[in-house]
Amino acid sequence: MRTSYDLTKIIAMTAYQETAPFPRPISSLQLKKYLFVTNLCWLLGLIVIGYTTIAVANFAWTQRAERVAEAEHSQALQEEITRLAELHQYTSAQTMQLAKSIQAVLDTADNSIQRRFLVSILPEALRLQTLYRIPVSALIGQAIYESGYGTSPLTKYHNYFGMKAQGDDWNGAVVEMPTKDSGQRTVAKFRAYRDMKSGIEGYAIFLRTKDRYSKAFELRSGSQFVATIAKAGYCPDSNYASQVSNIIARHKLANLDLPQELPTPSDSTVPQVATTGSATSINSVPAAAPAAPMTSQPTQAAALTAGNTIPAFEGETAVQN
Numbered sequence: 430m431r432t433s434y435d436l437t438k439i440i441a442m443t444a445y446q447e448t449a450p451f452p453r454p455i456s457s458l459q460l461k462k463y464l465f466v467t468n469l470c471w472l473l474g475l476i477v478i479g480y481t482t483i484a485v486a487n488f489a490w491t492q493r494a495e496r497v498a499e500a501e502h503s504q505a506l507q508e509e510i511t512r513l514a515e516l517h518q519y520t521s522a523q524t525m526q527l528a529k530s531i532q533a534v535l536d537t538a539d540n541s542i543q544r545r546f547l548v549s550i551l552p553e554a555l556r557l558q559t560l561y562r563i564p565v566s567a568l569i570g571q572a573i574y575e576s577g578y579g580t581s582p583l584t585k586y587h588n589y590f591g592m593k594a595q596g597d598d599w600n601g602a603v604v605e606m607p608t609k610d611s612g613q614r615t616v617a618k619f620r621a622y623r624d625m626k627s628g629i630e631g632y633a634i635f636l637r638t639k640d641r642y643s644k645a646f647e648l649r650s651g652s653q654f655v656a657t658i659a660k661a662g663y664c665p666d667s668n669y670a671s672q673v674s675n676i677i678a679r680h681k682l683a684n685l686d687l688p689q690e691l692p693t694p695s696d697s698t699v700p701q702v703a704t705t706g707s708a709t710s711i712n713s714v715p716a717a718a719p720a721a722p723m724t725s726q727p728t729q730a731a732a733l734t735a736g737n738t739i740p741a742f743e744g745e746t747a748v749q750n
Contacts, residue, residue: 495541499548506531509552513559530684537680546578547680550589553629558687561633566651566682568629570673573680582606586621587628594618598638649687651677 455463510531514524531551538544550572554565572589575581583591586604594603595618602621607614622628636642636658645657656670663669677683 495545499545503548505552506548509555513555527685530681533681533684542580543578546573549579549625550629553626555685557630557633558685561637562646563633563636564649564651564654564687565685566677567654567673568632568651569680569682570651570677571655572629573676574669574673583619586619587625588620588622589625589628590632592620592632592635594620598635651683651686 510524510528513519513527519527534551535544535547538547547569550569551565554568557563557568558565572579575591576584576589579589581589581591583589583604583606586602588604591608594601599620602623603618604621605616606619608617608619609615610617620631622631636645641661642658642663645654645661648654648657652670652674655673659666659670666672
């Protein structure tokens with residue numbers, strides 16, 4: 430028996446693959462847009478990679494430079510401790526106490542900027558305390574207040590005390606910087622030094638050559654030292670001494686001041702500083718000192734920020750030299 434097929438049903442059940450339409454050709458304008466976007470993406474990617482690489486390398490170099498600088502300052506600080514121990518004939522216990530006092534000062538730093546400044550200035554402050562009888566706390570406290578932990582634009586020229594280049598007692602390098610004079614913005618000439626050592630010692634010599642500050646050198650308290658020179662005309666700001674005193678307390682700097690038993694400035698062992706015309710000569714003979722640093726306990730603390738202009742202190746509007 431012959432089987433019959435219903436072709437209509439068979440065709441209805443058969444799945445036919447549809448033929449895809451032929452793609453439209455890409456125009457030259459579309460091709461240019463595609464190439465432009467692709468190349469732009471590649472370029473941006475290369476810029477991001479390059480910028481990231483440079484930033485990482487710069488960060489690594491900065492960190493290394495900071496570590497090297499801090500290591501050098503720490504070495505200088507260690508050498509200064511050894512020198513003081515030999516000069517004052519400290520016992521091992523007294524030397525250790527001095528080291529602990531210095532470490533306590535460094536531990537008060539809130540950030541790396543403050544710590545680097547303290548580490549860098551401490552050796553010179555300790556040296557000048559025995560050489561010029563300026564208390565460590567006074568010198569560092571004033572430098573912090575007037576330079577904002579070394580962030581003031583003037584510190585690029587190692588002037589940490591806002592000292593102007595005026596009068597016959599300065600014939601060195603000069604730099605012009607914006608400042609405030611009697612509340613008015615102006616441009617003034619300031620002293621410029623070759624390094625931190627000469628900048629800080631220049632400040633010490635300046636104070637030593639002014640008779641009006643002589644009473645301050647009889648004091649071993651940094652806060653009293655600052656109050657005395659401020660009263661003698663160093664700074665017209667009535668809050669200057671209290672602001673510096675707050676900084677001294679905050680960083681426990683008073684622990685590094687020498688006791689009252691230090692010989693008075695009339696003693697023959699004190700460096701003799703004299704001015705002849707525009708030149709300054711120094712007969713540097715280290716002063717004798719007792720065998721132990723002070724251990725006074727500070728009670729105040731204050732935060733400090735640096736400004737964009739140089740504050741007006743001695744040598745500017747306070748006293749004409």
